[in-house]
Amino acid sequence: MRGEGMTQRFTLSRIAGEGGSRSDTGEDQKGIDMTDTVANTAMQQYWNEVAGPRWVARAGIQEARNLEVAHILQEAAAPKPGERVLDIGCGTGATTLPFAAAVAPGGVVTGADIAEPMLAQCRQNIAKSGAANVELLLADAQTHPFAPGSYDLVISRFGVMFFADPYAAFANLFGALKKGGRLCMAVWSTLDDNVHWKIPFEIAVRHLGRPAPGDPNSPGPMAFRDPARFRDIIARAGFADISVEKRQFHIAGQTAALEAEHSAGAGPAWRLMEEKQAPDEIRQAIVAETAIEFARYLTPDGIRLPGNILLARAKRPD
16 A cells, blocks of 8 residues: 655654653643654554554554564564664564563663654553553654664564655655664564454455456555565665574464454455445444354364564664
8 A cells, every 4th residue: 555655744752751652632741743744654554544443442452462462573573671672563562561561670662653644642541551651743754753772672563564765665664774784674574464454354255256467566555575575675775694484373263253353344355345335234244254264263262363574683783
């Protein structure tokens, strides 16, 4: 879902942390206004008007589904007390808060996201946790002017695949790291590697036909599914000691029916249904057939759908 290539200006604000927070009326409270260039305005609109509100409405289910990936990321990143961490696409704080606990005392986590609805929920989660070492930024990380050399570690769980220009974005993140600083990120592998996408998509194709051809590298969940391309993006930014490895995990669901309903509201099957303007009866048939297939993955702990990520690690040379 690549934008039309036009860059527009938006006023973005620092909304939490030492600078204060945004009130319910939208006015800054002791905040510092900053004007950023949003490079991908289509993605900004999508996450603020469609995906962000939908995610927040199902936040508990969403975060439980991807908990294994959060654990994989934190183990690989190995945050240490006193470090400054930048969390790209921080969403509602599922990685931000555990990393904040890990770098205390003395450390700080800055969570950056393009979606205000996600950050609004994140602020609530921060308040409930009592964490005092988290800052939030409403920003497009591709273009935001991070203070040069200010972070020890930059992380992301599924938050970096939506950049309009990933080469420019990773160069920007490189500049935000201190010399010797580390990068650790989890992105989605291919559709075939992820049952929670593959099954409903194939069912949707049987009902609706295949999607129209598009740019396989356009911004979206699987933009970095090719390890060679992902490595090239990281390398061209200037990083060294790069590794990109496939890691298995499981999507954790409560029931087959709930997971099937989720697939009809996000992911490749949903996008195909939207493209084809599928009528309600076809959507319901796709969900029902998906639930039957997902039921094969029932365990004593609920639904467990096999999936794969690409885990990237690198460092800024000393």
